[in-house]
Ligand SMILES: Nc1ncnc2c1ncn2[C@@H]1O[C@H](COP(=O)(O)OP(=O)(O)OP(=O)(O)O)[C@@H](O)[C@H]1O
C-alpha cells in the first residue's frame with residue numbers, strides 16, 4: 001500500500017535519511033517510535049509530499065513520487081503529489097483546524113471543493129462521522145470553542161471525510177492532557193480495528209503495544225529495528241532500542 | 255465652472271472649438287483676483303477680468319467660454335498636453351515661454367509694484383532692496399527682476415495672498431508683484447502701502463499650442479477688434495485696471511478690485527457651503543474608487559509575490575519597493591504631466607484614481623503579506639493534505655484569515671488615503687482642499703473656511719476610525 005524506497009533527505013548540509021526504506025501493507029497499523037529528532041515526522045511528511053527529498057521514491061497505492069527536488073514542482077508533478085494526498089489522510093500534533101470555519105464547514109470543505117461531492121451528501125457524511133466520535137452536538141461550533149481533544153477528533157473526522165485509503169498520524173496526542181489523549185486514542189483504535197491502514201508516530205508506548213501490528217524504531221534518521229510490538233517491547237534485539245525504551249518506559253508503564 | 259477637460263488631439267483647435275460649441279480656456283482660479291477667481295456672492299461662479307475677456311472672445315467666435323481649472327505653475331505643460339484650447343491667466347510673455355508656446359498679441363501691459371509696510375521709510379524703490387527679504391510669486395517676471403539684481407534675499411511663494419500676509423506680519427521687508435495683484439490684495443490693506451512708482455513693463459498674452467497658428471491669428475483679430483470697439487477698455491475699467499493706453503499708470507491707483515475683496519470678506523458663510531460640499535463629494539469619490547483599486551491591485555501584487563514564482567515575484571517586489579520609496583506627489587506628476595511625453599494622456603480624474611490607487615496598492619500589498627505570514631504554516635499544510643491545490647488553499651483557507659488580520663490596517667490606510675487625496679489638486683482635480691484654497695485666496699477667510707473644511711474632513715474620517723477600532727477589538731476577541 002505504502003512503500004518508501006531508498007530515501008535520501010537532508011536539511012541543508014545535515015543529512016537525515018540516507019537510503020531509508022519502509023513498507024506498509026493494506027490494513028496494517030504501523031507505529032513509529034524513537035527519540036525526539038530521529039526523523040518520524042519527516043518520514044510522514046515525505047510520504048505525502050510535504051517535504052522535498054533528494055533521492056529515492058515513495059509509492060502510494062501505485063502512484064510513484066520520485067525525488068522531489070524543487071519547492072515548485074511542475075504541474076504534472078504537483079498533480080501526482082495531490083493524487084497521493086487524496087489517498088492519505090493526515091492528522092497533525094497541532095490539529096490545524098481552520099479557525100474561521102465551523103466544525104461542519106471544516107469537514108465538508110474538501111469533499112465539496114476537491115471531490116465535487118454534493119453538499120447534501122457531504123453534510124450527511126459529516127453527521128455520520130461526528131456521531132461515531134460523539135461530537136454531533138458540536139457541529140456548529142468553531143474550533144476555538146472546543147477542547148484540544150475535541151479539536152483533534154474533528155481533525156480526524158475532517159481527514160476521514162475524504163474517504164482516504166490510509167491515515168497518517170503525527171503525534172496526535174502530544175499536545176493533549178492524558179484524559180483527552182485517551183479520547184483521541186480510542187478513536188484511532190477504532191479505526192485500526194476497522195482495518196484502516198495507518199502509520200502513527202507517537203510516544204504513547206501503551207497504545208503502540210496494544211494497537212500496532214508492527215513497531216518501527218527510528219534513531220538518528222535510521223530504522224534500527226522493526227517487529228511486532230510484543231517482540232520490540234519485551235525482547236528488543238538492538239541495544240539502542242533497549243536504551244530508548246528504558247528511558248521512556250521509566251515514565252510510561254505498560 | 256471648474257471643469258476638467260479630457261485631453262484633445264493637437265491640431266485644428268479652432269475647428270474643434272466651433273464643433274464643440276464652447277471654448278476651453280485654462281486658468282487657475284486659486285491664482286486669485288482680479289484675474290479669475292470664485293465669486294464671493296456665488297462661489298460656484300468664476301469671475302475676473304480674464305473671465306470677462308474670455309467671454310468676449312467666445313462671443314466673437316459664436317460659442318461659450320468654459321474655464322478649465324489648472325494649477326498656475328503647470329498651465330503651460332497642461333496646454334501642451336491638450337487639456338484646453340488656450341491658457342490666459344496673467345501669463346507673462348518671456349523668451350523662455352516662447353520656446354514652448356505661441357503667444358497672441360498682448361491683451362494687457364503690466365508693471366511690477368513694490369509694496370512695503372505703512373510705516374516703512376527705508377525702502378523707497380527697488381534699488382533699496384539689497385539685503386532685504388522680498389517676497390514674490392514663483393515663475394513670474396518679478397522673480398526674474400529680483401534674482402537678476404543680486405544680493406536680494408528673495409522668498410518665493412506659490413500663492414499671491416501669502417506674501418502680503420507675511421509682509422504685514424513683518425516676516426518680509428517688501429513684496430514685488432504684478433500691479434493687478436497689488437491693486438487687489440495690497441492696496442486695501444491698511445498696514446501696507448505702495449513704495450515708489452511701478453517698475454518694469456511686460457505683456458500678458460494668450461498662450462496657444464505651438465502649431466495653432468490659425469487660432470493665434472483668429473485671437474489676434476479678435477483682440478484688435480475688442481481694442482478698437484472699446485470693449486476691452488470697458489472690461490479693464492470695470493476691474494479698475496485701465497490706464498491710458500496702459501502707459502499712464504496714475505489711474506491705476508484708483509479704488510477698484512477692493513470692492514470685490516470686501517464683498518468676499520462680508521459674504522455670509524453659507525454661500526460657500528455648496529462649493530465645499532461639492533469638493534467633499536469629489537474627495538469621497540476619488541478616495542473610495544482609488545481605495546478599491548488599491549485593495550484589488552494590492553492583493554494581486556501579494557499573490558504574485560508569494561505564490562507566482564520568480565519573474566512575477568521579482569516584478570511585484572520591485573513595484574512595491576519603487577512605489578513605497580518615491581513620493582506620491584512625484585508619481586502624480588509623472589502620471590499626469592510625464593506620460594503625455596510618451597503618447598499616453600490621462601484625464602485628471604483617471605490620473606488621480608490611478609495615482610492614488612497604484613501608490614496605496616503597494617502599502618496594501620505589504621499589509622496582506624504581513625497578514626498571510628501571520629497565518630500559521632500548518633493551515634496551508636492541512637489544506638494541502640486534504641487534496642486542495644495551492645490556489646484553492648490560498649483562496650479558502652489562507653486569505654480569509656489573512657484579511658481578518660489585515661483589516662484594521664486597511665481601514666487605517668483608507669483614512670490616510672482620504673487625507674492624501676488632497677494631493678491630487680496638483681493635477682487639476684478640484685477636490686475639497688483645492689476648493690478651500692481657491693475660496694480662501696479670494697476672500698482671505700483662511701481661518702473660518704479652514705475650520706469648516708477641516709470639520710468636513712473630520713466628519714468623513716472619524717466614522718472610519720471608529721470602524722477600525724471596532725475591527726481591532728473584534729480581532730483580539732477572536733484570537734482568544
Ligand atoms: N525544517 C527543518 N529544517 C531543518 N532541520 C529540520 C527541519 N525539520 C526537522 N529538522 C531536523 O530533522 C531531524 C528530524 O526531525 P523530525 O521532526 O522528523 O523528528 P521526530 O522524530 O519527529 O522528532 P519529535 O519526536 O521531536 O517529533 C531533527 O534533527 C530536526 O532538527
Ligand SMILES: [Mg+2]
Pocket residue numbers: 040041042170171201
Ligand atoms: Mg515529530
